[in-house]
Amino acid sequence: MIWIAFAIVFWAATWGLNSWIANGPFAATRAARLAVPVIFGVTIIVVWEALVRGLAVPSVILPPPSAIAAKFATSIPTLWEDFVQTFVKGALSGYLIGCGSAFVTAVLIDRSPFLQRGLLPVGNFIAALPIIGTAPILVMWFGFDWHSKAAVVVVMVFFPMLVNTVQGLAATDAMQRDLMHTYSASYWQRLLKLRLPAAMPAIFNGLKIATTLALIGAIVAEFFGSPIKGMGFRISTEVGRLGLDMVWAEITVAALAGSAFYGIVATIEKGVTFWHPSQRG
Template structure:
């Protein structure tokens, strides 16, 4: 019981600290902006640990963070193999294929307003559908290995990127295109020097949405059949044997991979669209 009270007290203390910090000039600085959420995150972990240990929650329901950390430390080779199978082979290859296919399609249909008017509503509709549902079909077609996971990812990322790229290519205004016309720029020149750069904020918006979808697609596709390696496989298998610390370890890896992937794309975006108002500070 003391652990419970202690962790609650820790929470109250950290919260008071955060309230104090958020009213002080510290939050104006960059470090302060990172500090406040960091304190909150640590508080969550401490309260989790304290409650689980204090209330004697069995490990098969919710393992404490320390047990999960220990599990990660001892099973690094397994986690690495799963990461390679699901993330590098399945999600990443599918992401690259799907995004480039969507980008090329968008540039191609951009020349035909007719196709654009037809494809956009259909694309928007499909983007709202529960696309993970095609996972069993694609697993049937492409087999259990990573190819079928990559195929699911391709389909999942295709439409968000397509819709965003098409919207981006339409983002230049009349004035700018007229200027290019007065320079007698060809279609290709206008595309490369004006419209593609102007489309980049939209494209990256789509690419960022697609990062999360890619990881979800690759993991969920493994629920429908996979070789005996992979994050989705490990999660279902360990849930079956009630090895919840391993499940949480996989989730931690997935969260880390997902955040890092997102961060990487956001970093590239910052480099490519440095001119955009949202990137200027």
């Protein structure tokens, strides 16, 4: 009972604190912007812990954060092995191959307006489909190891990346192209000095979307068959054994890896597209 009361009081107190900060005189400062979401996140974790203890929720349904943290700390070697298998071998290599080939394809079809008009609607259509369904097929073709996971990732990231790059390459306006024309610039000069830099915001948009897709693809593909390591494998087997603390530890790894991956791409974007209005704000 005391845990539940504590949860309610803690929730009310931190919510009051957050309202006070958000409506107070410091709301616009950088510190407040950082503090409010952090306080909210801490509140969620504390309330979770208190409610799980107070209501005596069995750990096969929802383990408390402290148990997850303990499990995380004791099984770092396993988690690291799974991380390498799924993220570094599966997701990352698939991401590089998929985004790279989509980029090259986009530059190639950019030369032909006919192909552009034909491929863009088809690409847009395919990008909206449940591509994750190709996972069982690709697992069958490429075997259980990370190659099949990389293949799923390639298929998943290819079309969003292709569509974004083609749109980006069309982002220059007539005046800029005319200017290059008056300089008598060759195709490659126009591409490297005007159109690729102008396409960067759209390209990075595609790259950022692809980070999430890559991790999802690599994890879900492991549900269809994998060697005895990997994040998706660990999640599905530990769920079967009701070892939910390990599942949550694995999810924590996935969340950290996903955010870090996205953060790295976003940081590179900031360096490359510093001139764009969205980065100056």
